[in-house]
Amino acid sequence: MSAKPNTDEKGEFKRQSSSFREIISAEHPIYKPASGRYWLYVALACPWAHRTLITRALKGLAPVIGCSVVHWHLDDQGWRFLEARDGKTNERHWFDIAGGINSASSNGSTPVANIVDSAHRLLIDGTNEPNYGHKRLSELYIKTDPGYDGRFTVPILWDLETCTIVNNESSDIIRIFNSSAFDEFVGEEHRRLDLVPRPLEGQITVFNSWVYDKINNGVYKTGFAESAEVYEREVTSLFHYLDKLEILLDEKYSKLEAEYGKTSQDKILARYFAIGDALTEADVRLYPTIVRFDVAYHQHFKCNLATIRDDYPRIHTWLKNMYWRHEAFQRTTDFNHIKLGYTRSQPQVNPLGITPLGPKPDIWPL
Incomplete structure (x- = not known):
């Protein structure tokens, strides 16, 4: 996902390399396995973040690793969180025990044309950021590295203990989730599942x-x-x-x-x-x-x-x-x-911002 993609002088798209590539393991000097210590920040629109959500669910890590979801609209300042206006909402409610979207999913009957970019439907358009009250994903990058000058991308695997990004490369994160690092916190069924036998x-x-x-x-x-x-x-x-x-x-x-x-x-x-x-x-x-x-x-x-x-x-x-x-x-x-x-x-691709209604259904029955 990118509001302003990286392209070279030939007009070819060039993807930015991830900057944070640490792992979590019992042998790591800093990032050791623990329940409730790590947090996942994602966008449901983003395919790279999606693969981490799937793995988190498959490995039974929803109760172990918290999760926040940015608003679906990526503006020129990057990804943003919603504000919990009642001061009580915890975005853990967004995901049920299976690690998926709850009954408050946005796949409802609201006409797409009536959904504005500034929509503020908590747990539908996104979640709040409960750990620090941040309004922007970029604040997590700056908190980690005040001199960071790259793109503010999802997913982020965050350490609440050291207040820093552990990893922002999706292929690494799914390997971390698939490893045995969190086995002591999940059931036998999830321990047995190995996505890379x-x-x-x-x-x-x-x-x-x-x-x-x-x-x-x-x-x-x-x-x-x-x-x-x-x-x-x-x-x-x-x-x-x-x-x-x-x-x-x-x-x-x-x-x-x-x-x-x-x-x-x-x-x-x-x-x-x-x-x-x-x-x-x-x-x-x-x-x-x-x-x-x-x-x-x-x-x-x-x-x-x-x-x-x-x-x-x-x-x-x-x-x-x-x-x-x-x-x-x-x-x-x-x-x-x-x-x-x-x-x-992505206004450079779709300047009018009109969202097509089709195809329907979104996915065919099995």
Whole structure:
């Protein structure tokens, strides 16, 4: 997410490198595991933050690591928090025990045109910041490093004890959450879940590498291109790799179909994942981009050579499988934050700030 993207003289989008890359472990001299010590700051619109929310939920860390959600509208001063006007609201209520969005979700009946950028619906448009009363995410960066001059990005994994950012790189944060660092604070079911099992680590690394560069970041390189030549090159590359993903998932589905039979969809879907026969980090890192594709990237970033729902049947089946059969994916996905966040926060892409209503439904039934 970026209100003013980094582009070079050729009009190519360049992503900023993360500045804070510490880990949490029993062996670390400062950042040691503890319940209630660490805090996660996220935007529900942001795919990079989304992957950390999914992992936090999957690993049962919602009661262990608190969470604050910035407002979906990213203005020229960066991400902002809402104010708890009654002085009592604790944004932990935003997430239920599963780590997902509660019944106050913004996916309601309010017409999108009636939702203004300054909307102040606590626990719907965002949360307050209860630890310091900050109004802006940038204050956390300055508190950590008064001389910081980079972008103020989400996610942030924060240490309440030392009052500093531990890590602001999403790929690191999900590895921290997946590690055994917090095992003593969660149940056996969550301890058993390993998103990067050693036998599959090599395959996951290779998969993540091209998915990140060509798909996760590919939609941004397409949408933020500032010349027709750059745009056409990047959109062509993006769909080339979506084709590659479709072939990979088709091969996997066909093998499962041959094993179980075409009528045994439940058995097929129980093993239908990007890598291996169980949920892994590969699924967690791919999902935030694919779930945003039709509702945001297709029109907003001009990624309109095809849609997932109409042109990539195996990717579409995988997406529905993730969303409908895995609570951590569904309950951390807020389509209003996604649609509003992109279309209202990037005036260089969408100058009028009009949010398209379609496609409908946001995601098809399984």
